[in-house]
Amino acid sequence: xxxxxxxxxxxxxxxxxxxxxxxxxxxxxxxxxxxxxxxxxxxxxxxxxxxxxxxxxxxxxxxxxxxxxxxxxxxxxxxxxxxxxxxxxxxxxxxxxxxxxxxxxxxxxxxxxxxxxxxxxxxxxxxxxxxxxxxxxxxxxxxxxxxxxxxxxxxxxxxxxxxxxxxxxxxxxxxxxxxxxxxxxxxxxx
Numbered sequence: 001x002x003x004x005x006x007x008x009x010x011x012x013x014x015x016x017x018x019x020x021x022x023x024x025x026x027x028x029x030x031x032x033x034x035x036x037x038x039x040x041x042x043x044x045x046x047x048x049x050x051x052x053x054x055x056x057x058x059x060x061x062x063x064x065x066x067x068x069x070x071x072x073x074x075x076x077x078x079x080x081x082x083x084x085x086x087x088x089x090x091x092x093x094x095x096x097x098x099x100x101x102x103x104x105x106x107x108x109x110x111x112x113x114x115x116x117x118x119x120x121x122x123x124x125x126x127x128x129x130x131x132x133x134x135x136x137x138x139x140x141x142x143x144x145x146x147x148x149x150x151x152x153x154x155x156x157x158x159x160x161x162x163x164x165x166x167x168x169x170x171x172x173x174x175x176x177x178x179x180x181x182x183x184x185x186x187x188x189x190x
Contacts, residue, residue, distance in 0.1 A: 009036070013044045014053065014067065023057055023064035058168035154178065 016032035017024055026045070030038055045065055048054040057064045082090070092100070113120060121129075159174040169177065173184040
């Protein structure tokens with residue numbers, strides 16, 4: 001079981017990033033926090049980026065960090081108007097797990113299903129979903145969809161694997177490299 005992180009560590013990293021230039025490198029941030037080991041600082045930065053509290057930018061000289069802009073919640077920004085029932089559902093699912101009422105499965109619902117004879121969804125909804133899922137009316141050659149999925153998987157796996165090794169290529173740059181053989185400006189294909 002991992003130990004809980006001291007809140008002071010994260011606050012110190014955020015303060016150090018805020019006190020530096022618009023986008024600060026690992027070395028600049030490390031200089032502001034001499035008491036924190038470099039690897040610990042890297043983990044804290046990754047955690048803050050994952051939480052959306054910092055933004056990481058990749059440049060030719062390496063990764064740079066800056067504080068994330070404050071984003072209003074959707075209801076405050078009036079971006080999405082939610083219905084009353086949608087607000088109720090959101091309220092229910094955002095409650096802590098310990099405050100939620102446990103529910104069980106209706107086994108009869110699952111057991112009543114008969115392949116090719118019955119369906120879980122009404123016919124109208126199945127037709128609507130089928131129409132939404134169709135990419136074109138023309139029949140595609142066999143294996144086209146599978147090939148697209150595998151190509152996307154190859155790009156994602158390559159990008160994530162390279163990212164773990166410290167590569168600074170973006171996902172789009174990785175896609176261009178694999179599909180077109182074009183390396184990013186100022187970077188080697190390796």
